[in-house]
Amino acid sequence: MAGFLTPITEWTIRAVVVMSLCAHLVLTLFANVRRRQRSGVRTAVLWSAYQVADWAAPFVLSNLSLGSTSAEQQLVAFWLPFLLTHLGGPDNITAYSFEDNKISLRQAISTLLRFQGVSFAIYRQYKVVTSKGALFWASAAVVAVGVAKYVERVRALRSADFGNIRSARDERSxxxxxxxxxxxxxxxxxxxxxxxxxxxxxxxxxxxxxxxxxxxxxxxxxxxxxxxxxxxxxxxxxxxxxxxxxxxxxxxxxxTKAAMIHTWGGYLIRVVSPVATGTMMVLFWFHRKDGQRRADVTITYILLMVSFLLDVRWLLGAIASTWAYAFFHARPAGWLHHEIFCSGRWHRFRRAMVSLDPGQLIFRSGRGSYRLWSGAIGQYNLFDECTHGTTSLCRRLVTWVASEDTWIEHRYSTRCKLGKPCINTSRSIRKLLFDQIQKTLSEAYPRHDKKREKEEEEKKKKGEARPVGAWAPEEADDRGARRYLLDKALGFVPEFQELVLILHVATDVFLVITSNDWQFSHTEEVCKEAIQATSNYMAFLAAARPDMLPGLNLRSLYNETREALLKIWQNGSRRSSSKHSLACTLQSMEKKNRTRSNLGSKSELQDRSFILSEGVIIAEVLLAMLSSPYPVRNIRALLGVDPNGEGDGQDWKDRDSKWRQRILFLIKLLIPGLGNNGTRGRGPYRMEQLLELLLESWVRMLINVSTRCSGDSHARQLGRGCELTTIVWILGEHASILGVSRT
Incomplete structure (x- = not known):
């Protein structure tokens, strides 16, 4: 008989219905994990649940629509409303990845086509229930709510597209x-x-x-x-x-559905939904169940109970959300607005609801801290990768199933917590790093204090011009103009992915060499850890997320640098397995050709990798700063002076002029403060000075990466635990409008 469902198929449908419900619950409980975590078991479970939920409900609906027996038609009558709700998804997740918003138009068309099958199922439900009693109308109300939630999800995906956000903004708001x-x-x-x-x-x-x-x-x-x-x-x-x-x-x-929930229509759906589901649950309790299988009745009760509890949870969550406060604050409704939001009742209600939120039990955090950034950043170090082995079984499995990028993302994405205190001190890397970010941004967007503003007003009255470079909010209306101010303050050029790798190598060689024979103070130790964390983070972006870096995707350059370093370690430094041994090998390879007659020729290291060669040279410049007894007026003078009186400086001076010009350009570009010390007088740099210059250089590069990365790339990372570069980017946007107080 056409459309007849075998017992095996019936049990399959029951199993898929339960799977759909379980997936719906997992999404409800774990969707907020993505705010603070980008990988791990919970994220994998969430991804699996998202895939199951996207498949299970349409599968059951398409099969139930073909049933011909009375029992099968009863399944349509009782399970259809909940399957439609599952299609709509929980309120706290719509898209798993940012690309889901990009294809929202295709999903909208798919929804229209899918509604043909849904409409047929609803029609079959209408025919099977001969006594159009209260249960039928309650079920019809839940069906209407399910359809509304499904449409709401599609609209939420559409509204999350940047083109729609841009076109929907109200200039007259x-x-x-x-x-x-x-x-x-x-x-x-x-x-x-x-x-x-x-x-x-x-x-x-x-x-x-x-x-x-x-x-x-x-x-x-x-x-x-x-x-x-x-x-x-x-x-x-x-x-x-x-x-x-x-x-x-x-x-x-x-x-999420936040943009659709916090509208008049969204609130109406959440008020009607628990009422309709609760009414259907009570009526089904008293409904005669002759001819129904016990398994079907049990599943129906579970669906009713869970759906009712979730509907209540979404209603209370919508009311207690600060989105609701912002919505009604922008639309004050007379005495009702005053009684609810201005009297303190809503705030007490919100505190009670948030304390009962299952998400708080998962994150074990305060009322609002689950919304704060976790402080975790990726840490990838070329030297560590080469000296600590690269052929583990886990790596082979991951790269075989996925790719090398997936392995790096999995292993190195949360290696550092910025908020943790540094060794032998209570100061954190985060505090030092963000203080440096504040200092750098204040150079581009300083906020004048009241006293200075009064002085400028007096000068303006006297006809005196405002100081060059002073920042004023009224001049920052254009984002392009505000970005120009930052670019001018930083002095960077657009393409610099290779600069990240060069400075990463220079930083590692410098820190490894000095750590072996230098006693760092507590202050220097904190600065050193902040430099290392930022350097490893930028290398992580180059290795695992090149789309977060502006300019061309130079993945091949990273791979070639890594392979060259790995071969050097395997051939010359493998016995010791130490970063110091590898750094010394790189130094000796860079100096090998300096004593030959053809001083303009490439060094042995430059033949292997120009990234490694130029990074080592910059590290040697920094090391020379610690020991040179000569007054250092600029970098060109340093390259022409022998720091140790043994001829190395003369070799550098006589090498190819284009090569020297590139080195000078790189040093001035990457560490500009190093050449602005002409008034120091005689004597070497102090270690604290060099560490401060290195940290400043990495922060400048971090800010530049943040401001030049595409909005789409930043948006993708919001769904993966957020990114330090995204936070720095938005800090820069606020600084360009509001200014930054100087430290």
């Missing part, structure tokens, strides 16, 4: 009202930072969707409130926390 949160000069707590993030979210949305945010969008009194929050001792910390919260809200827009 009311100016942002920035309220004061906390006392003047005090650090914002998590909830206060989250409320401010909602009010400044347009800056982050404009950065991702690539449209300008006018400074006039903030009233004069708003700017004053912002200066209170982002000034004084805690101002930079407040800005960093607000930016992390904004990125978490941007994650909501791109990867």
């Amino acid at each position: 009311p100016k942002t009202s920035i309220q004061s949160h906390g006392r003047r000069g005090e650090e914002l707590d998590d909830d206060q930072a989250l409320f401010v993030a909602h009010q400044l979210l347009r800056i982050t949305k404009g950065a991702f969707a690539d449209y300008s945010v006018k400074v006039q969008a903030f009233k004069d009194d708003n700017i004053n409130n912002l200066e209170e929050m982002f000034s004084y001792k805690s101002g930079w910390g407040n800005m960093c926390k607000v930016v992390e919260m904004e990125l978490s809200l941007m994650y909501d827009i791109l990867y």
